[in-house]
Amino acid sequence: MNKENCIFGIYPVLEAIKSNTVLDKVYIQKDSGNHKLDEIVATLENKQISISRVPIEKLNRLTKGNHQGIVALTSPIAFQSLESIVEAALASNKTPLFLILDQITDVRNFGAILRTAECTGVDAVIIQKTGGAPVSGDTVKTSAGAIFKIPICKVDHIKDAIFYLQGSGITTLAATEKTKNTIYSVDLNIPLAIIMGSEGKGISHSVLNLVDEKAALPLLGEINSLNVSVACGAFLYEVVRQRSI
The missing domain is CATH 3.30.1330.30 (Ribosomal protein L30/S12)
Known part of the structure; x- marks a missing residue:
């Protein structure tokens, strides 16, 4: 502590x-x-x-x-307004990319995700005010300082953020194994918000029912899931790959 x-x-x-x-x-x-x-x-x-x-x-x-x-x-940082961040992203010359974390509770996963998000050009990370990992000194350490370089928006409810993003013309994509679509078959060259679920339960059913798209990572071994920070990195770098072609 x-x-x-x-x-x-x-x-x-x-x-x-x-x-x-x-x-x-x-x-x-x-x-x-x-x-x-x-x-x-x-x-x-x-x-x-x-x-x-x-x-x-x-x-x-x-x-x-x-x-x-x-x-x-x-908190070691000041949280940003989702509305102002979205407006700025839409007004910029790059295709917007947001990351929504649905109840990520492990501070090491949270920090690792922030680090990858900063490295892949994510405009902001959106978290819920309750239920997730604290934004603490441990987060600063595991994010390698990325927490100071990427905006973090706290919202009352993830579902409200999804509705707002969709209303702003941003497609919401859930990372979930509950689909036959893989991330490699989805067009990511659009204004996009990727949703990652919690370590134990994944994305909540109420959130899954709201998203525009669902995609999974192919798993070729016997273990049926990846660490959430690793999965998040794979999703974000597929965005980078598609947008670099």
Whole structure:
């Protein structure tokens, strides 16, 4: 845990909220019985900040200080507005490319994906405010600093982002094994948003029902899935290949 992005204790966290510090995630002790924590939770939910209720042992591992049942992680970056990023991408001379992450929870996968996204010219990475990996010092490390070079947009719901992108003329493509189409049979020379699913469950059914296209990677061995960051890299570099021809 990077101490520089960790705030703990009831009053320090309250001050962070009041000063509009960008909080990426807040851990609250389960069954603490502290009414002040309940008040903080109500404020955080109103601001749609991600909250995880965890055992006290988790908080003890996060910090050795007197956490009083609450530990908050600040974000090392400022999140961007999806609307402004989309408008800028559509106004540019390049074909827009977005990446949507549907509940990626492993910080190492998240960091690796950001690194690949930056290297392949992705205009922005879109994540949901709740349920995903925290944007933390570990993300900075695993992304090799790419987190500072690529815009990240946080949205209330992935489905809302998909509707907005589609309404802006951007095709949404889900990376899923639940299709006979491979990524190599899809035209990627269009304004595009690729959706990658979580490590365990993949893309949620409600999201799959909304997308314009679905594509899979051919698997020639006995294992039936790839690590999500590896799969994401394969998808993004197929975009690069097609757009370089």
